Amino acid sequence: MKAIWYEKQGAASDVLTLGERPEPQPAPGEVAVTVQASGVNPSDVKMRGGARGPMAVPLQIPHSDGAGIIKAVGEGVDPARLGERVWLYNAAYRRSGGSCAETCVLPASQAVPLPDQISVKAGAALGIPAMTAHRALFCNDGVAGKSVLVTGGAGAVGHSAIQIAKWAGAETIITTVSSAAKAAIAMAAGADHVINYRQQDVVEAVKAATDGAGVDHIVEVELGGNLAQSAQLIAEHGTIAWYGSESSREPAFPAYPLMFRNVSLQGIFLYSITAAQRDAAIADITSALEAGLLRPLIDSVWSLEDTVKAHERVESGERSGAVIVQPGGAG
Numbered sequence: 001m002k003a004i005w006y007e008k009q010g011a012a013s014d015v016l017t018l019g020e021r022p023e024p025q026p027a028p029g030e031v032a033v034t035v036q037a038s039g040v041n042p043s044d045v046k047m048r049g050g051a052r053g054p055m056a057v058p059l060q061i062p063h064s065d066g067a068g069i070i071k072a073v074g075e076g077v078d079p080a081r082l083g084e085r086v087w088l089y090n091a092a093y094r095r096s097g098g099s100c101a102e103t104c105v106l107p108a109s110q111a112v113p114l115p116d117q118i119s120v121k122a123g124a125a126l127g128i129p130a131m132t133a134h135r136a137l138f139c140n141d142g143v144a145g146k147s148v149l150v151t152g153g154a155g156a157v158g159h160s161a162i163q164i165a166k167w168a169g170a171e172t173i174i175t176t177v178s179s180a181a182k183a184a185i186a187m188a189a190g191a192d193h194v195i196n197y198r199q200q201d202v203v204e205a206v207k208a209a210t211d212g213a214g215v216d217h218i219v220e221v222e223l224g225g226n227l228a229q230s231a232q233l234i235a236e237h238g239t240i241a242w243y244g245s246e247s248s249r250e251p252a253f254p255a256y257p258l259m260f261r262n263v264s265l266q267g268i269f270l271y272s273i274t275a276a277q278r279d280a281a282i283a284d285i286t287s288a289l290e291a292g293l294l295r296p297l298i299d300s301v302w303s304l305e306d307t308v309k310a311h312e313r314v315e316s317g318e319r320s321g322a323v324i325v326q327p328g329g330a331g
């Protein structure tokens, strides 16, 4: 099969290799999937670049997310799954065989049925973005009837968070963005209020949108960079669920403002959520897809030969939505 792989960490153009690899066969409990779309996430490029510690395996076919069709099943897997359209998660997490190849073999539970109306490109944008968004929204009794602030609402996770919050019955969804183009994306996803955090006073704007009460729940892409403002706009008994803190890794902590309001801080690390949390995310994501309320945004689509460019696109920070590689060519 054709695949991309690396055997040492470094810049995409230095370490990513395109070539032929042996066709993998499913072991008991596994499925082999013809990969039609492979999703590139920040986690994949950070792992390749070395920013997430050393390699877990000697040879890495990258990308945890993907989508395609089951073409073989291992012993113990229902043969009725042959031909099933599926989306994949955690394919490259502590495993050699990621989705950036014509065939991906992985445990059957990591190949989730993809509703008919959802494209494989969208399917390849669910694993990390939608599941992270779901966990960040549901870590503390969910968001039904609550006011929610999603920072970075045009990002891959943020965009999914707006849509899933809507599906989950959030009362008010507020989001922050940095441009008019990103504001349009966030509005289309279902945000009720969009704040340009580079031009507006976010605390004042959130207070105005919530009659002064502040928000019950924050889905936070940048904990450290936004913590001082979050401490002023979170409501009593609110939750800050954060999944990133790139610009400020050891932020100053406004302890008393948060304590006086009984605020919970919940870190989210998708790869190690519990099986029950993962099952709940899959069930809810499937329901939101079927209801037409979750439609991942696609930024760009690349051939397998252009995987280096796909990685560089993610690293540029300029994308809005998922970056997809097509291992089997355009389809």
Ligand SMILES: NC(=O)c1ccc[n+]([C@@H]2O[C@H](COP(=O)([O-])OP(=O)(O)OC[C@H]3O[C@@H](n4cnc5c(N)ncnc54)[C@H](OP(=O)(O)O)[C@@H]3O)[C@@H](O)[C@H]2O)c1
Binding pocket: 041, 042, 043, 128, 129, 132, 151, 152, 153, 154, 155, 156, 157, 158, 176, 177, 178, 179, 182, 197, 221, 222, 225, 226, 242, 243, 244, 246, 268, 269, 270, 271, 317, 319, 320, 321
């Ligand atoms: N913990 C986990 O399990 C987990 C899971 C998924 C992703 N992540 C991490 O989360 C980060 C985002 O991932 P992604 O795939 O969503 O990336 P993305 O598509 O690039 O989105 C990031 C968004 O955040 C916005 N942003 C950056 N700083 C901001 C700030 N201070 N306030 C508001 N918005 C801000 C960016 O837009 P502007 O710069 O234009 O504002 C961009 O729209 C990455 O660092 C990734 O590694 C962690």
